[in-house]
Amino acid sequence: MYPEYHREITEALLMDARFLVEGEPEFSCLRENLDFYQQFFEASFGLTLLCQSDYAFLQSARDNDTLSRDICIFLGVLCYEMDREGRNIMEELSFSTFAYEDVERLLELTSFREILEATKSLRDSSSRRNFYHLLARRRLIDKVGDEVFRFTPGHKYFLEFARGVAKGREGEEEE
Amino acid sequence: MILKADPDKVLRFMVENFELVRSLYLAQLAGNVISREQFNALTKHTGDISANRLFEYKLLTEQYDDIRLNEPVRAFLAFLISEFKPLLPSELEKYRTSFRELFTAVQECPEGEQPILLEQLEALYDEVQRFLENVENNTGQLLRETQHLKANKDKMEYGERIRRARHLIEYYIAPLNSILDLQHSESIASLLGELSAFANRERLGHGYQLARDRFGQLHELLRGANERILRQSRILSRELLPLIERLQTESEILSGWILFLERPFRHSVPSFTTRSYRNFFGGSTDANLALFLEQFERRAEAVLLQEEEITAVDRHEVLFDRGLYVESLQEQLPVDDFFGWCRERLYQHEQYPSTERFLKICSIVFEDSELYEAEFTGRRIAIELEDFVFRVPEVRVSRK
Missing domain, CATH: 1.10.10 (Arc Repressor Mutant, subunit A)
Structure with missing residues (x-):
């Protein structure tokens, strides 16, 4: 009566609070039963299921989420620094792997250091190590060995947010 | 000259x-x-x-x-x-007028005016040839410029890049695309299609041999032209437009991040997902449930115990003489059945033998565990006390 991966889907989205991404059998199952799951999460938990062509997650009702802010700061600084080096941001985020060492170098030298220092989870390289673990648990990145990671399609959610900011769609300020 | x-x-x-x-x-x-x-x-x-x-x-x-x-x-x-400057599409637009005029002239050329007809056909041929060359040069140049912009070889600021990208799309690529759009009835490409159909009829049906030859040549060129235009239009729609759109998207993302990073702690953030700590089922659900119910059983008994305690008025009777039991145990070590020994002592020394007292006597070994050694035989024995039956392990206690 329930879809094949019902338990895995519920655990991943609800208990692990992570992205389901294209390539996972759970993701295809979710998309095939999208109407059911949208109703299911809405009726049972009052949560909105956000499902795009290559990623999905449960949107929390909280609008001031520390993790979300930390991710925005991290990605914002990373994109800025990549552009400064003349790299193709979208292409690399979608298809390339990143060495932690390389990312650390960019973050250490950035002119946005002050912002990083004011952010608890991005303050120094040991805090950032925990942060990377957290990103992997939330499936925003996939670890490829000990030294390298790659972004999952989930990162596009945050890039869309940035686009919205540029177009003035996103709220300017909150107190 | x-x-x-x-x-x-x-x-x-x-x-x-x-x-x-x-x-x-x-x-x-x-x-x-x-x-x-x-x-x-x-x-x-x-x-x-x-x-x-x-x-x-x-x-x-x-x-x-x-x-x-x-x-x-x-x-x-x-x-x-x-290396050229790409032509503005309006420069290519002029070919529409010349094609149209030459086409009309050819169609309306009176019978018997062969020399002028041949010249007009020749001019039309040259004009089509020039148009195609210009279009190909233009797409090639636009492709190079776009790739250049994409690779950002000049290390341009993102703002400048997006301005250039918009400029290329708005003034060159989009209009060029509409000129080459075969589906669109007003495009030059569809005018060439019309021309080709006419040449095809005339190369077979025209009464004059030399004119038939010229129409044949023109038709050949136009047939090839169709393919060449398709190829260009494909480059535009497959490579240029997505490339430049991506560039534009990328610049938007960057300027979005920069706006965000100007006030990172005050700007709103997208609502993400949060972990739910509601555990519904798990491997230990039944054990947890048993534990939970056990609490209630004990609580009922505890009330009973308290009543008894309250009735005790003689403070000496109430006080627990730990030293007495420790001494007694020390004398009798090793003890084969510790809990049995505790029960015996309880009835021997206590005026009101109660569960609480029994547990207190039992605790003397555990409180000074460094002095004693306990050996579990693995068997369990039942000890009856008041209304309870304790199923305790059989323990042999000796001095360390």
Whole structure:
């Protein structure tokens, strides 16, 4: 009566609070039963299921989420620094792997250091190590060995947010 | 007409001074004209004779104070160096008028006026050829410019890049796409289709042999043209537009992040997902449930115990003499059945033997665990006390 991966889907989205991404059998199952799951999460938990062509997650009702802010700061600084080096941001985020060492170098030298220092989870390289673990648990990145990671399609959610900011769609300020 | 030299001599002159000619071409490409100062700077190391020959051979012409390459020379160099300014689509639009006029003239050419018909067909052929070359050059140049912009070789600021990208889309790529759109009835490409159908009929049906040949040639060219246009239009829609759109998206993302990073702690953030700590089922659900229910059983008994305690008025009876039991245990070690021993002592020494007392006696071993050694036999024995039955393990206690 329930879809094949019902338990895995519920655990991943609800208990692990992570992205389901294209390539996972759970993701295809979710998309095939999208109407059911949208109703299911809405009726049972009052949560909105956000499902795009290559990623999905449960949107929390909280609008001031520390993790979300930390991710925005991290990605914002990373994109800025990549552009400064003349790299193709979208292409690399979608298809390339990143060495932690390389990312650390960019973050250490950035002119946005002050912002990083004011952010608890991005303050120094040991805090950032925990942060990377957290990103992997939330499936925003996939670890490829000990030294390298790659972004999952989930990162596009945050890039869309940035686009919205540029177009003035996103709220300017909150107190 | 070049009066002062034969054509091959002019060509040789160009070969010998090709670097100079190339820099003149690039200067004109950048600034539309070559200023007198630029010209002087470029010819600083060139002898006067050569500098003058540039004019004598009509490679250069003077326009008031400025200098320009003669148009056929410029086109030739553009072809050689293969670097141009892309044509504005309105420059390509002019072909629509010339095609339309020549087409009408050919259609309306009266019978018996063969010579003019042949000339018109020839002109039409040349015009189509020029149009195709221009379109191909244009797409090629736009592709190079877009890739250049994408790779950001000039290390341009994102704002400048997006401005350039928008400019290319708005003024070059989108209009060029509509010129080449075969689906659109107003596009030049569909006009060429119409022309091709007409040529196809006439190459078989026209009454005059030479005209049939010309129509045949034109038809051949137009058939190829269709493919060439398709190829260009495919480059536009497959490579250029997505490339440049991505560039634009990327710039938007970047400017979004920069706006966000200006006030990172006050700006709103997208609502993400949070972990839910509601555990519904798990491997230990039944054990947890049993534990939970056990609490209630005990609580009922505890009330009973308290009542008994309250009835005790003699404080000496209530106080637990721990030393007494410790001494007694020390004397009798080793004890084979510790809990049994505890029960015995309880009835021996206590006026009101209660569960609470029993547990207190039992605890003396555990409180001083460093003094005793306990050995579990693995069996369980039942000890009855008041209304309880304790199922306790059989323990042998000895001195360490």
